[in-house]
Amino acid sequence: MDTEEFQLPRSRMANERLHAMIPGGAHTYAKGDDQWPENLAPVISHGSGAHVWDIDGNRYIEYGSGLRSVSLGHAHPRVLEAVRRELDRGSNFVRPSIVEVEAAERFLATVPTAEMVKFAKNGSDVTTAAVRLARAVTGRPRVAICGDHPFFSVDDWFIGTTPMSAGIPAATTELTVAFPYGDLAATEELLTRYQDEIACLILEPAGHTEPPPGYLAGLRELADRHGCVLIFDEMITGLRWSEAGAQGLYGVVPDLSTFGKALGNGFAVSALAGRRQLMEWGGLRHSGDRVFLLSTTHGAETHSLAAAMAVQTTYAEEGITAQLHALGERLAAGVRAAAAGMGVGDHVVVRGRASNLVFATLDENRQPSQQYRTLFLRQLLAGGVLAPSFVVSSALGDADIDRTVDVVAQACAVYRKALDAADPTPWLAGRPVKPVFRRLA
Known part of the structure; x- marks a missing residue:
């Protein structure tokens, strides 16, 4: 989808409602709409596995789920089963x-x-x-x-x-x-x-x-x-x-x-x-x-403790940590290859342990840039990838990783254009994303 055509009107209205009642518009500063391109902060309807849907009807492959908390994917059946067993027993x-x-x-x-x-x-x-x-x-x-x-x-x-x-x-x-x-x-x-x-x-x-x-x-x-x-x-x-x-x-x-x-x-x-x-x-x-x-x-409270026990059992019995590493390694290799192929391998940089990947967006002087991060996030969103980081969940499949790499490649092509122009502003369509910790709003 062309980023110029990608709009989130319902999410935009919902964000205004959030700000009217909740300081910061979210219950965690890292989830604030200031962390996303202007007017492109999706408000989530629901999630399943490695995917989430916003209230505008868009489906995304999601990374960094729940600020890294949802490592098995949304609505994981073993976790839900354990919680359901406790629901009618009090909490x-x-x-x-x-x-x-x-x-x-x-x-x-x-x-x-x-x-x-x-x-x-x-x-x-x-x-x-x-x-x-x-x-x-x-x-x-x-x-x-x-x-x-x-x-x-x-x-x-x-x-x-x-x-x-x-x-x-x-x-x-x-x-x-x-x-x-x-x-x-x-x-x-x-x-x-x-x-x-x-x-x-x-x-x-x-x-x-x-x-x-x-x-x-x-x-x-x-x-x-x-x-x-x-x-x-x-x-x-x-x-x-x-x-x-x-x-x-x-x-x-x-x-x-x-x-x-x-x-x-x-x-x-x-x-x-x-x-x-x-x-x-x-x-x-x-x-x-x-x-x-x-x-x-x-x-x-018993429901969350039941969930925790199910999570630990799932990790042990299904080798989840190894799965997270394998998925992260596949993603990191694909993103690095895509960035290098578009000539931005020194500017879109994947870092961290395979199970906990983040990315840096560097400008023409190879310095961290919120403007280039904004450009990159806009392109990912328009391609159906919700990725404040590249932290994987075990619910991701090979097709999800491959699709993500394709979207990253498209984003990197635009990134290259901005670097050549030495000015990403035309691709931002609004203010740049902001760091969480700053003195003034």
Whole structure:
């Protein structure tokens, strides 16, 4: 379809209704219409497998589903079956359900490097609980975050470090310091500078690049030597890297780790896991000061726990992680070949582990460009590909990948024209897409 003809009138009206009632027009900033070309932010009607339909009637091959949470595809039958079994049994009670026992056993069998687990509904709850626990255990005030990771939590200890720090006291932000990924010497210097002040090191154990050899083991040694807690944020790496996350793949055991996203295949569930010695500080069977670790009304709602158990079983029995890697490798090879074939191989760049691919859009000087990202997204949308990233789900088939590569090739042909003109503006049809974290709207 020609991008000039591609219009989303119903989605455009629905976006106006969303903005009238919901700050930002979405419940997650990364889903905002500012992340999409102007007037081309689809509002979704429904999804099935690797496809979604917008309210204008267009069908898309979808990537990055549910901000990486729907790794098995939408409405996965095994997950839905597990949830349906619980629907007529109630969802939330005045005492723990037996489902909580079963879900904990299933999780700890999947992630054997952890000894205890507590469930919640979103990633921010569990990362903040991990930070609170680390502060309680160590008696130290400061948190050291990996500065290369774009997001840890909606809570003040992290958001205060971003350009969207309005409303957060400076005194809170001053307690958070940053270390660079992959640089043990710089991290040790930070720990020495704030000797006996840093409660924890929190990081995503792997991202767009593999951890340098010995890096995670080196962090483990630094944390032990300096008496701080090592926390792995496995929101993305959990299940996608291995069933037991990055810690299971690389063999380095953190003190605490947090899981979410793929854990529920779209259902709301997250987990804080870790060593019993630390986790018990939030329990009833110790003699020290009590830590308010996690206490959420809906944290153990049975439908989402049933979904999580079904997801973990599906991963184990069907080899989902291997499938995600194979699909990602096929997609990455196709996109790279298409970009190179159109002469933009140095400008449309695929990065990351095969199960977690992202793309960069670079200008004529090979610098990241929101304008060129806008051009690329417009072309993908018009071709029926919804792709804020190239993060795959196991529901994708070879035909989906092949179709995506064809659409990418068409988009790259337009990209080449814009590069030759040294100006993508004629192909934008509106303002460029914007980064999530920025000071002004």
